[in-house]
Structures are given as C-alpha cells and as structure tokens.
Amino acid sequence: MAKLTKKQKEAASKIEKNKLYSLREASALLKDVASAKFDESVDIAVRLGVDPRKANQMVRGVVTLPHGTGKDTRVLALVTPDKEEEAKAAGADYVGLDEYLQKIKAGWTDVDVIVTMPAVMGKLGPLGRILGPRGLMPNPKTGTVTMDVAKAVQEVKSGKIDFKVDKTGIVHASIGKVSFDADKIYDNANEIIQTLIKLKPTAAKGTYVKSMHISSTMSPAIALDPKAV
Numbered sequence: 001m002a003k004l005t006k007k008q009k010e011a012a013s014k015i016e017k018n019k020l021y022s023l024r025e026a027s028a029l030l031k032d033v034a035s036a037k038f039d040e041s042v043d044i045a046v047r048l049g050v051d052p053r054k055a056n057q058m059v060r061g062v063v064t065l066p067h068g069t070g071k072d073t074r075v076l077a078l079v080t081p082d083k084e085e086e087a088k089a090a091g092a093d094y095v096g097l098d099e100y101l102q103k104i105k106a107g108w109t110d111v112d113v114i115v116t117m118p119a120v121m122g123k124l125g126p127l128g129r130i131l132g133p134r135g136l137m138p139n140p141k142t143g144t145v146t147m148d149v150a151k152a153v154q155e156v157k158s159g160k161i162d163f164k165v166d167k168t169g170i171v172h173a174s175i176g177k178v179s180f181d182a183d184k185i186y187d188n189a190n191e192i193i194q195t196l197i198k199l200k201p202t203a204a205k206g207t208y209v210k211s212m213h214i215s216s217t218m219s220p221a222i223a224l225d226p227k228a229v
Contacts, residue, residue: 068159
C-alpha cells in the first residue's frame with residue numbers, strides 16, 4: 001500500500017473516522033482538506049441498493065447542476081449541413097459529420113459529449129465499440145439525440161450531466177471544483193442526490209441509498225449521512 005504524504009495525513013486527520021457528515025458539513029470540510037496546487041474536481045459516489053443486472057433496476061438519468069461543473073465541456077455536434085450553423089452558434093466545439101466519423105473510426109475521442117440527430121444515429125452504430133466504453137454514445141434518454149441540437153449543446157455547456165449506475169451499484173459523478181464556495185458544492189451535490197432519490201426503481205427492495213461519499217481529486221473521501229439529505 002502506498003505511503004501517505006504529509007499533506008494526505010494532515011487531510012485525513014481532519015476527517016473523523018466512522019462519522020457520517022451532513023452534506024452541508026461535508027461541503028465545507030471538503031474545501032478545508034483539499035491541498036493540491038491545482039483546482040481539484042469534486043466527485044460524489046452513491047451506492048444504491050439495486051441490482052444493475054436487472055433491467056427494471058437500472059438507474060440512469062440526467063441532471064443540470066445549478067452551478068455547472070466548473071470545467072469547459074468539449075462538445076462534438078454530429079449534424080447534417082443544414083444544422084451546422086445552429087450547432088456552432090450554440091457553442092459546440094466541433095461541428096460536422098463524415099470527417100468526424102472518420103476521425104472517431106481512426107481512434108479520435110478527444111471530446112466530453114457528443115450531440116447528434118436521429119437521422120445520424122445509423123451512422124454511429126458501427127462506432128459503438130469505440131464510443132460505448134468511453135461513455136460517449138449519444139442517447140435519446142439523455143437528450144443528446146435530438147432535432148433541437150442548439151438546445152442540447154447549450155444544456156451540456158451550462159452544466160447538464162448524465163449518470164448511470166455501474167455494475168457494482170454505484171453512481172459516480174463529477175459535480176464541481178474545489179474553488180467553488182461550500183454553498184455551491186452543496187447545491188450541486190444535493191441536486192444529483194435528490195434526482196437519484198426520485199429515480200428509485202419500484203423493483204428495488206430494502207434500503208435504496210446505502211452510502212454516499214464526497215471527495216476531491218486528491219483528498220480522502222468524506223462519508224455522508226444518507227438520512228441527512
């Protein structure tokens with residue numbers, strides 16, 4: 001096991017072992033324990049009492065964070081020529097179709113989100129093995145396959161993120177930066193937690209939210225009290 005640095009030990013000492021913090025407390029504490037020289041990302045991990053192998057217990061959705069993610073999300077709009085100007089005006093970083101399909105086929109995936117139109121999805125099918133594992137395949141359920149390309153691009157740029165429970169039953173999401181003030185970290189975290197609670201599958205039995213942790217890129221995780229949200 002890797003030895004902790006002096007800064008890591010100091011950060012860990014500020015977090016009470018076995019204590020479950022309220023989200024408000026944890027949001028303030030997170031800023032106190034973050035010590036990296038760069039602006040660390042803030043992440044949340046929520047363990048759910050679901051069996052993701054069963055279709056009726058799959059939890060996925062989208063949420064617009066009130067204060068955005070704190071990072072510039074790179075958006076590729078795969079659209080027909082008549083929609084190109086619309087996508088560019090909305091703020092898409094890359095706009096086009098066939099040339100980008102060829103680039104992706106050659107292994108290029110240097111974007112965060114891909115927005116496209118229903119008519120283009122057929123061309124994206126063969127690229128599923130490249131886009132799927134990276135979470136880049138557009139999906140109507142997350143609003144990234146739509147005729148209103150401009151709206152989709154604007155929403156992604158303003159802080160809309162999609163999430164999906166992984167095979168171990170955990171939802172991971174990046175919800176901001178350590179440079180955010182504690183209230184903004186709280187608001188963003190609370191938004192995704194409340195969205196997850198609303199998405200509880202009727203087939204899920206027993207405790208739905210089993211545990212929650214919030215952390216920054218380099219800091220230890222802070223355990224949250226699921227009953228205090």
